[in-house]
Amino acid sequence: MTSERTYHHGDLRRALLTAALDVVAADGPDALSLRDLARRAGVSHAAPAHHFKDRAGLLTAVAAEGYALFADALAGAPDLRERGVAYVRFAAQHPAHFQVMFRPELYRADDPALLTAKARATEALRAGVSTLPDAAHGEDPRLTGVAAWSLAHGFATLLLTGNLADALEGRAPEDAFRALAGLVFTPGPTEGP
CATH class of the missing domain: 1.10.357.10 (Tetracycline Repressor, domain 2)
Known part of the structure; x- marks a missing residue:
């Protein structure tokens, strides 16, 4: 399970960017929140801050x-x-x-x-x-x-x-x-x- 999780989040930065682009395309940039992106990526709400502050x-x-x-x-x-x-x-x-x-x-x-x-x-x-x-x-x-x-x-x-x-x-x-x-x-x- 650990190796799958490491593989899945091996490029969390890219996964968050991709999710952000999906949100912006669907609902505009004002709908974007790091907490929502963390939920979508299946990581803690603090994880996106490691990549983007x-x-x-x-x-x-x-x-x-x-x-x-x-x-x-x-x-x-x-x-x-x-x-x-x-x-x-x-x-x-x-x-x-x-x-x-x-x-x-x-x-x-x-x-x-x-x-x-x-x-x-x-x-x-x-x-x-x-x-x-x-x-x-x-x-x-x-x-x-x-x-x-x-x-x-x-x-x-x-x-x-x-x-x-x-x-x-x-x-x-x-x-x-x-x-x-x-x-x-x-x-x-x-x-x-």
Whole structure:
């Protein structure tokens, strides 16, 4: 029995993170409690504190993991439009991470692992803006980045909350986002000779 218990809880940290993601996906981050997660994992109510200290520590780990996964998802996209598609796809595939990542009041924003993962994701997003022709982002590439982020984040949020079902009319979210991004980020007219 002891070896089974050791095996079962050999990665209690991962088990708690997985349970936390399940709770957040089903009921939102506000429904999360360490005591409930301990019950789900079949451990004492104090056991989660050994890995995360408190609820904010657990949510910090969720956000850090989310940003790392997010950075990986964005890294393979060749241009700004496809980074937006990767953004939307990430939100759809990782809704619990997505809910926590963009609510800094839930976690410790100064956590080193979180800062590293967030910096990687930010760089991947900014690199997408650099793929636009100079005329497409005018004088301020940073504002173009904010516009692209707003478009992708807004679309992803509307998708996750079920507010796009009618508007998509059966179209795949990725295809709809590509079309929308094409409307917004169309390069300006080229100058003639």
